[in-house]
Amino acid sequence: LPYIWHGKSLNAAGTYKDTLKNVAGCDSIVTLTLTVKAALTSAQTVTICNSQLPYTWNGNSYNAAGTYKDTLNSAAGCDSIVTLTLNVNTSVTGSQAITICNNQLPYFWHGKSLNAAGTYKDTLKNVAGCDSIVTLTLTVKATLTGTQTATICSNKLPYLWNGNTYNAAGTYKDTLISASGCDSIVTLTLNVNPTKTGAQTIAICNNQLPYTWNGKSLNAAGTYKDTLISAAGCDSVVTLTLTVKATLTGTQTATICSNKLPYIWNGNSYNAAGTYKDTLISASGCDSIVTLTLNVNPTKTGAQTITICNNQLPYSWNGNTYNAAGTYKDTLTSAAGCDSVVTLTLNVNTSVTSSQAITICNNQLPYSWNGNIYNAAGTYKDTLKNVAGCDSIVTLTLTVKATLTGAQTVTICTSQLPYSWNGNTYNAAGTYKDTLTSAAGCDSIVSLTLNVNTVVTGSQAITICNNQLPYTWNGNTYNAAGTY
Numbered sequence: 177l178p179y180i181w182h183g184k185s186l187n188a189a190g191t192y193k194d195t196l197k198n199v200a201g202c203d204s205i206v207t208l209t210l211t212v213k214a215a216l217t218s219a220q221t222v223t224i225c226n227s228q229l230p231y232t233w234n235g236n237s238y239n240a241a242g243t244y245k246d247t248l249n250s251a252a253g254c255d256s257i258v259t260l261t262l263n264v265n266t267s268v269t270g271s272q273a274i275t276i277c278n279n280q281l282p283y284f285w286h287g288k289s290l291n292a293a294g295t296y297k298d299t300l301k302n303v304a305g306c307d308s309i310v311t312l313t314l315t316v317k318a319t320l321t322g323t324q325t326a327t328i329c330s331n332k333l334p335y336l337w338n339g340n341t342y343n344a345a346g347t348y349k350d351t352l353i354s355a356s357g358c359d360s361i362v363t364l365t366l367n368v369n370p371t372k373t374g375a376q377t378i379a380i381c382n383n384q385l386p387y388t389w390n391g392k393s394l395n396a397a398g399t400y401k402d403t404l405i406s407a408a409g410c411d412s413v414v415t416l417t418l419t420v421k422a423t424l425t426g427t428q429t430a431t432i433c434s435n436k437l438p439y440i441w442n443g444n445s446y447n448a449a450g451t452y453k454d455t456l457i458s459a460s461g462c463d464s465i466v467t468l469t470l471n472v473n474p475t476k477t478g479a480q481t482i483t484i485c486n487n488q489l490p491y492s493w494n495g496n497t498y499n500a501a502g503t504y505k506d507t508l509t510s511a512a513g514c515d516s517v518v519t520l521t522l523n524v525n526t527s528v529t530s531s532q533a534i535t536i537c538n539n540q541l542p543y544s545w546n547g548n549i550y551n552a553a554g555t556y557k558d559t560l561k562n563v564a565g566c567d568s569i570v571t572l573t574l575t576v577k578a579t580l581t582g583a584q585t586v587t588i589c590t591s592q593l594p595y596s597w598n599g600n601t602y603n604a605a606g607t608y609k610d611t612l613t614s615a616a617g618c619d620s621i622v623s624l625t626l627n628v629n630t631v632v633t634g635s636q637a638i639t640i641c642n643n644q645l646p647y648t649w650n651g652n653t654y655n656a657a658g659t660y
Contacts, residue, residue, distance in 0.1 A: 181208055188212065216256040223263040225306035233260050240264065265304035275315040277358035285312055292316065320360040327367040329410035337364050344368065369408035379419040381462030389416055396420065424464040431471040433514035441468050448472065476516040483523040485566035493520050500524065525564035535575040537618035545572050552576065580620040587627040597624050604628065 178185040182194045189212040198204040222231070230237045234246045241264035250256040274283070282289045286298045293316040302308040328335055334343045338350045345368040354360035378387075386393040390402045397420040406412035430439065438445040442454045449472035458464040482491070490497045494506045501524035510516040536543055542551045546558045553576040562568040586595070594601045598610045605628040614620040640647055646655045654660060 177212065179210060181210075182206075186210055213252045213254045215254055216250045217258070218256070219259040219261070221261040221263070223265060223304075225304070226264055226266045227307060229264065231262060233262075234258070238262055265302075265306045267306050268302045268308040269310070270308070271311040271313065273313045273315070275317060275356070277356070278316055278318050279359070281316065283314060285314075286310075290314055317354075317356045317358050319358055320354045322360065322362045323365070324362060325365045325367065327369060327409060329408070330368050330370050331411070333368065335366060337366075338362075342366055369406070369410045371410050372406045372408075372412040373414070374412060375415045375417075377417040377419075379421060381421050381423055381460075383423045383463050383465075385420060387418060389418075390414075394418055421460050421462045423462055424458045426464065426466040427469070428466060429469040429471070431473065433473050433512075434475040435515050437472065439470060439472075441470075442466070446470055473512040473514045475514050476510050478516070478518040479521070480518065481521040481523070483525060483564070485564070486524055486526045487567070489524065491522060493522075494518070498522055525562070525566045527566055528562045528568040529570070530568070531571040531573065533573045533575070535577060535616075537577050537616075538579050539619060541576060543574060545574075546570070550574055577614075577616045577618045579618055580614045582620065582622040583625070584622060585625040585627070587629060589629050590631050593628065595626060597626075598622070602626055 178187045181192065186192060189210050192208045192210065194206050196204045196206060224231055230239045233244070234248070236244070236246065238244060241262050244260045244262065246258050248256040248258060276283055282291045285296065290296060293314050296312045296314065298310050300308040300310060326335065326337070334341045337348070338352065340348070340350065342348060345366050348364045348366065350362055352360045352362060380387055386395045389400065390404060392402065394400060397418050400416045400418065402414055404412045404414055432439055438447045442456065444454060446452060449470050452468045452470065454466050454468070456464040456466060484491055490499045496504070496506065498504060501522050504520045504522065506518050508516040508518065542549045545556070546560070548556070548558065550556060553574050556572045556574065558570050560568045560570060588595055594603045598612065600610060602608060605626050608624045608626065610622055612620045612622060646653045649660070652660070
């Protein structure tokens with residue numbers, strides 16, 4: 177639908193009439209009974225497991241859950257639209273982690289006996305009837321063992337360990353439960369150390385007070401006792417007899433020039449004036465403190481820079497003669513009796529020489545250079561003053577290039593006029609001059625002698641018979657009478 181009948185569009189079943197003209201030209205009434213058969217529809221729901229994909233339905237293959245339509249032909253020959261609702265139940269996976277102690281093996285899981293730690297899989301059926309894959313990660317914790325050594329002093333007996341009491345040195349075992357819940361067997365080795373005693377005599381110098389002994393600060397000679405912990409960790413009663421020897425002192429003053437630094441005193445090196453202390457060992461073996469007052473008279477310095485010309489050498493300074501530029505030092509004596517070091521920086525400006533080569537054309541003479549006039553090629557010298565005020569000798573090599581000349585004779589016909597030569601146009605015979613630039617860049621004068629030959633004319637009359645055509649004349653062929 178719509179159905180077209182005799183140009184009419186019919187949208188529903190029914191009885192329709194139409195009047196036509198028959199071959200006799202009369203009305204012809206036709207009646208149409210139109211029956212419309214309905215399109216059939218149906219629906220189907222299918223539930224499968226994921227492992228059954230792809231699913232085939234009415235010759236079509238489907239790879240996922242969804243709603244699908246297909247159009248078939250009914251028994252009446254009309255479309256039959258069927259709808260498939262495809263449900264796909266996925267395979268369920270799961271995992272389980274179990275930790276047991278070593279003494280709990282073998283472990284039973286889904287009817288299987290497992291004898292070691294590892295990863296195991298089993299396939300079950302879930303409530304939808306599909307595969308359900310479960311994975312077991314089995315961890316087996318070993319029985320732990322450990323050892324412990326305890327060393328105590330005899331006055332710490334009896335010794336308590338894991339709730340047990342021990343009265344003597346020895347090796348003992350106990351079974352505990354570890355943090356993982358498994359057996360943990362521990363072994364105790366018990367050592368028992370006795371209490372020790374000792375004595376010590378020490379002599380020190382007075383400046384070593386206060387004297388620290390076993391963490392105590394002692395300020396005078398005497399006899400002291402202390403209870404320590406021995407290397408074995410037990411009480412060790414020690415007695416100290418402390419003797420104190422007095423410290424000696426002394427002073428010294430020294431005055432030097434700065435160029436005598438560093439100053440050595442009692443094996444020590446000093447680089448500047450100041451008050452210094454040194455500790456020596458007296459005959460009694462104690463510190464002997466001596467004080468040095470060191471005075472340093474400075475070395476004076478000065479600098480001078482002199483610039484001269486080369487022809488002023490040799491140069492005299494403080495009675496010394498110098499023949500070249502450089503940095504020179506001289507040592508004098510200051511009013512304090514110390515060295516006075518002066519430095520001379522001597523700069524020598526040399527006489528500068530240079531040369532210059534100039535090439536000119538003959539028509540550029542006379543040539544002016546540094547205020548001098550030159551009328552011919554040659555080598556010339558001049559003495560100037562450079563920026564340092566010294567002589568600067570410069571040499572000029574002057575080259576003069578001659579003017580070139582040339583001549584050319586050309587003969588042409590009258591019909592070749594005007595004649596072009598070096599960009600100039602000539603309309604008659606004659607002698608012409610032109611100035612060019614030579615390869616050396618100077619004037620080059622060329623002369624042209626132009627000869628013009630006139631055009632010669634002539635005429636010829638020839639009479640022939642018709643049967644002599646075509647007629648050849650000067651290599652040309654003519655087929656009719658005429659002027660050529």
